[in-house]
Amino acid sequence: MVAKFSIRHLTFRYSDGVALRDVTLEIPANEITVVFGPSHAGKSTLLRSLNRLNDLIENEATEMSGLVLLDGKDIYRPGVDVTELRRRVGMVFALPIPLPLTIRENVVYGLRMRGERRQARLNELVERSLRQAALWDEVEDRLDEPAMRLSGGQQQRLCLARTLALEPDVILLDNPTSGLDPLSTAKVEASLQELKADYTIVLVPHSVQQAARVADLAAFLLGGDLVEVGPSEQIFTRPQEPRTEDYITGRFG
Amino acid sequence: MSRQASEKIAFAILTILAVVVVVPIVLVVVYIVVQGIGAVNWEFLTAFPRNGMKEGGILPAIIGTVVLTFGTAIVSIPIAVGAAIYLAEYARDTWLTRSIRLAIINLAGIPSVVYGLFGLGLFVLFMGLGTSIVAGSLTLGLMTLPVVISTAEEALLAVPQRIRVVSRSLGATRWQTVRQVVLPNALPGILTGVILGLERAAGETAPILFTVAAFYLPQLPRSPLDQTMALPYHLYVISTQVPGMPLEVQYGTALVLLVMVLSMNLVATIIRSRFRRRRQW
Numbered sequence: 001m002v003a004k005f006s007i008r009h010l011t012f013r014y015s016d017g018v019a020l021r022d023v024t025l026e027i028p029a030n031e032i033t034v035v036f037g038p039s040h041a042g043k044s045t046l047l048r049s050l051n052r053l054n055d056l057i058e059n060e061a062t063e064m065s066g067l068v069l070l071d072g073k074d075i076y077r078p079g080v081d082v083t084e085l086r087r088r089v090g091m092v093f094a095l096p097i098p099l100p101l102t103i104r105e106n107v108v109y110g111l112r113m114r115g116e117r118r119q120a121r122l123n124e125l126v127e128r129s130l131r132q133a134a135l136w137d138e139v140e141d142r143l144d145e146p147a148m149r150l151s152g153g154q155q156q157r158l159c160l161a162r163t164l165a166l167e168p169d170v171i172l173l174d175n176p177t178s179g180l181d182p183l184s185t186a187k188v189e190a191s192l193q194e195l196k197a198d199y200t201i202v203l204v205p206h207s208v209q210q211a212a213r214v215a216d217l218a219a220f221l222l223g224g225d226l227v228e229v230g231p232s233e234q235i236f237t238r239p240q241e242p243r244t245e246d247y248i249t250g251r252f253g
Numbered sequence: 254m255s256r257q258a259s260e261k262i263a264f265a266i267l268t269i270l271a272v273v274v275v276v277p278i279v280l281v282v283v284y285i286v287v288q289g290i291g292a293v294n295w296e297f298l299t300a301f302p303r304n305g306m307k308e309g310g311i312l313p314a315i316i317g318t319v320v321l322t323f324g325t326a327i328v329s330i331p332i333a334v335g336a337a338i339y340l341a342e343y344a345r346d347t348w349l350t351r352s353i354r355l356a357i358i359n360l361a362g363i364p365s366v367v368y369g370l371f372g373l374g375l376f377v378l379f380m381g382l383g384t385s386i387v388a389g390s391l392t393l394g395l396m397t398l399p400v401v402i403s404t405a406e407e408a409l410l411a412v413p414q415r416i417r418v419v420s421r422s423l424g425a426t427r428w429q430t431v432r433q434v435v436l437p438n439a440l441p442g443i444l445t446g447v448i449l450g451l452e453r454a455a456g457e458t459a460p461i462l463f464t465v466a467a468f469y470l471p472q473l474p475r476s477p478l479d480q481t482m483a484l485p486y487h488l489y490v491i492s493t494q495v496p497g498m499p500l501e502v503q504y505g506t507a508l509v510l511l512v513m514v515l516s517m518n519l520v521a522t523i524i525r526s527r528f529r530r531r532r533q534w
Contacts, residue, residue: 053422058345087424097419099434110423113433159419166424 004029004170004200005050010066012045012054019045021224022066027217032192032201034215034232036208038247041221043204047172050075050202051089052082070170087114090163094175096155098147103139106147106158110166125165133161134191153184160188164195171195173203177210189214208248212236220244282515285508292505306469306495311506316473317481318455318513321389321465324477325454328394329401330447336398337405337443342431361399366459368396373463385478389465396460397450404449408442409435441528448521452514458485468494484510 005027012020020042027033035043048054049068052075068075075085087110098106107129108122116122126143130136135157139150147158156176163171173192177185185206192201192214205211211218215232220241228241239245246252254262300310336353344350372392382388412435420430458466466486474481488506491498 051422053418056418056421083424083426086422091422093415093419093422095415097415099416099419100438101434109420109433110425113420113423113425113429162423 002029003027004071005202006067006069006072007046007049008067008069010046010049010068011064012042012049013063014057015060015062018224020049023221023224023226025219025226025229027200027202029200030196030198031216032196032203032214033217033219034203034205034211035219035221036205036211037221037227038252040223042224043221044174046221047091047174047202047204050170050172051086051091052076053086053091055082083114087166088168089170089172090166090168091172092156092159092163092174092176094178096152096159096179098150098155098158101147102144103147103150103158104143106162107165109162125167129161129165130158132164132191132195133157134187135161153180153187156180156184157188157191160191168199170200170202173201175204175206177206185210208236208250212248220247222247282511285504285511289501289504289506289508292499292501293508297505298509301471302469306491307498307502311484311487311509313470313473314482314484314487314506315509315513317466317483318485318510320386320474320481321393321461321483322451322455324386324390325393325397326447326451328390329397329450329454332394333398333401333447333450334405334443337402337409338431338436340402341406341409342427342435357399357402360395361403363396364459365396365457366462368392369460369463371395372460377464383478384463384465384467384480386465386474386481387477389461389481389483390477392460392464393454393457396457397454400450400453401443401446404446405439405443408439408446411442412438441524445521445525448517448524452517452521455517456485456510456514458489461486484513 003026005025007023007025007027010020010023011018023042023046035046037043045054049064050070054062054064064076070085070089074080090110099109101109104126107126108116111122111125127136127140130139135154138154139158147155150158156179160171160173160176177188180188189210192203195201196216203214205214212232215235217229218232218235219229220227220235220239220243222243228235228239228244230240235244236248239248297310298315299312301312303309340350340353344353369392372388372395376382376388376391377384380388382391416434416438417430420434421427425433454460461483465480466483467480468482468490470480470482484506488503488510491506492503
């Protein structure tokens, strides 16, 4: 197993309490790692610490300690190019948030901001990323319409395509199917299974069922503590910790 | 009293209050139109004043007001929009930004005649610009800053935060985010603020009194360092300084000024409603 991310003793504190407490976790390359648990477990905070999106919190004092290594290098060391980090570690959010631009402009946004001007390259990436996100067939003849006209499920796949167009190493997905119907959810899950050949995927799932469906490696968070981590088939059939078992069998959460 | 009855009474009182707001505006407009429409004709709009300003037209004052409005725009838009972007997108809550905000609030409260005296002191005398279009535009521009900054900042803050986060998560820098996503969506709101500010500048008398306005000029201004006539000051002059001035000419002048200001207002309203229809979140 090659660790893409090594999280070591990560503690993250908001002004009103601890969100992550001494979390140590290895995230393997080319697998789907699922971080699951009840609300306020620290799942989103963990995800956002992987591409330093927590840096954008402005109205509140936050405090972080511990290490996050990407390919063995500390992403919080001084002199790290954060925009380049965010390109390598792309993020898809819980709610689809298209930028108020056209479908095509949404997909190429990150590339254009990096200075890519070659039209042929942009067009190629538009098609490839939309295909990877299983959206191409539905939008190929209306790429210049506003992205807001797409349905919720289509918007979420557009957001996935937009992240894929950055050609990242890692894709973070924070509850990407929360607003989607079962059919769209199935489409997104299917594309994830195909994508893991080329990408490392970290997903906060919508439900325990989704966690069990898509995970290769599963990590259970509870109140900021990493309770248990292991291969999917072990966590969801023979959990070692009683708290994990209680949660996945629906006794709380 | 039953809940239904008190609901009806509250509704009635609020309706009356809302109507009370409208009545004076309508009365002012109707009164000025009725009194002044007789004076307004082609000559009035295109000729110079004659016979001690009792006859002829008000062309130089109209041109002067248009020029001063553009001058004000040139002075205030870059500063105000820049400041608003700084406050909305970059500034953290520090003593510096708090004092900037305090300064803006205080600027908004300064009487316009004080701006006029300040402009006289700084631009006309100290900087040696003389009573000129430049000095007047700088003074009016300064006066409109607070209005434009506050509305522009509000327009920027109305763009949802989540859109900024998404843009940054795609590797865009802060400035790219502002330039590509935030600013285009805030532009109609910013324009509204700009127009409201300019509208106020177009109608002000006191700030131009000492800095640019001329009692009477036989020709149009030729350079930014010339004085110019302007509608509000012209109106003030013909209403108070010229004995035997026909009332109709005074109201006609007021009508022209009113129409100019109200049509700017109309443009602002149209932009705003277009924006609301097009808004995508």
